[in-house]
Amino acid sequence: MGYRVAVVGATGAVGRELIRTLAEREFPVDEVVALASARSVGQEISFGDKTVLKVRNLETFDFAGFDIALFSPGASVSAVHAPRAAAAGCIVIDNTSQFRMEPGIPLVVPEVNANDLKKMRRNIVANPNCSTAQMVVALKPLHDLFTIKRVVVSTYQAVSGAGKEGMDELFAQSKGTFVNDPPTIEQFTKQIAFNVIPHIDRFMDDGSTKEEWKMAVETRKILDPDIKVFATCVRVPVFIGHSEAISIECEEPIDLAQARAALREADGVILRDEREDGGYVTPIECVGEDATYVSRLRIDPTVENGLAFWCVSDNLRKGAALNAVQIAEALVALDLLPKRHFL
Known part of the structure; x- marks a missing residue:
């Protein structure tokens, strides 16, 4: 016997990945329903084989x-339903x-703060921003060792973070380049094909974008309220897989061997840092994978107790669908789900 699960926003890129991930990880279900807006009613989505x-x-x-x-329909729809x-x-x-x-609603990455689920008060758990999720998975073992004070991160974010429409725009613009068609710009503020755009989400009063603000406030809520975060978020012409160049400043002296060992043993992290041609992971290599990959680990001599590294992850999985299903698994493990189907 298992649980009854509804997937909201099932026809979107993340919604389909949620359904696929439930099947792949063999989450104990009695029933799965796919929900979307009225215009999508009747569409068919595979669940397992x-x-x-x-x-x-x-x-x-x-x-x-x-x-x-499992909700992924857009914020305004979630606000209602x-x-x-x-x-x-x-x-x-x-x-x-x-x-x-929102206070009282846990913001959870299970490898980092699964126990925050015990503080749930309104039957709602939040999944963090995709760029935040992979970063805190990599930061957690380093924070446990050295106590991170400050993070400076530059992101290189795939167009799938903007949904299927973003992926379609990159494809259409790329194809059009070779036949001299002028680019149609709808999902992004400038052409994305063969370009990079230092702008994700809306601008705020201090010149940051909301994506950059999210990374700062979410990291503090998930990992430690005392960590300072400065982010620059960039959209790049990659379909799937976010990349991040991360520099941290810590309270304790950095021991590189200890850092390597901690990352190698950390839940959800794969360390590949071979210091040779190709001895690192790029976004195209992480597609369809569950792990957060860490490469290019090195001491940052420009700050006291500094460390820098490269981090990539599939943003549709760890950044969204996988993390949500892992939260569901953690709810089961912590005995926080109702028992009505197991009586």
Whole structure:
């Protein structure tokens, strides 16, 4: 016997990845339903090798009797329907930005702060921003060893972070370049094909973008409220896989051998740092993988107790779908889900 699970936003890139990840990780389910807007009703989505789910209408769906709802429909939709699902007794794991910074709603990366799930008060758990998720997985073992004071990070974020439409725009612009078609710019502020754009989400009063602000506030909520974070977030012409160049300043002296050992043993991290041609991981190599990969580990001599490294991860998996399913698994492990289907 297992749980009843609803996937909201099932026709989107992350929603489809959620359904795929549930099947791949053999999450204990009795029933999975795929939910989306009225225009998607009737579409078919595969769940595992033998099951086909027909999309149902989120607007009219009754969450009563369901145990978990995995939400990835956009913040405005989550704002309406996540509280409705939670009120029906369903634990919501929300991938959008809607609830991340609200008091009483845990913001969770299971390798880092799974025990925060015990503080859940409203039947809602938030999944962090994709760029934050992979970073804190890599930072956690280093913070445990050396106590990180400050993080400076530059991100190189794939277009899939902007959804299927972003991927379609990169494909269309790339193809058009070779036949001299002028680029159509809709999803991004400038041409993305063969270009990089130092702008993700809206600008804030201090000149930062909201994506950069998210990385700072989310890292403090997940890992340590005393860590200072300065981020520069850049959209790059890569379909899947976020990359990050990270420099940290710590309270304790850095021992590089200890840092390597801690990263090698850390849950969710794979260290590949061979200091030779190709002895590092690039985003195309992480697609479809669950791990956060760390490479180019080296002392930063420009600050006291400084360390720098390169970090890549599949943003649709660890940055979204995988992390959400891992939260569901942690809820099971911590005995925080209802027992009604196991009586």
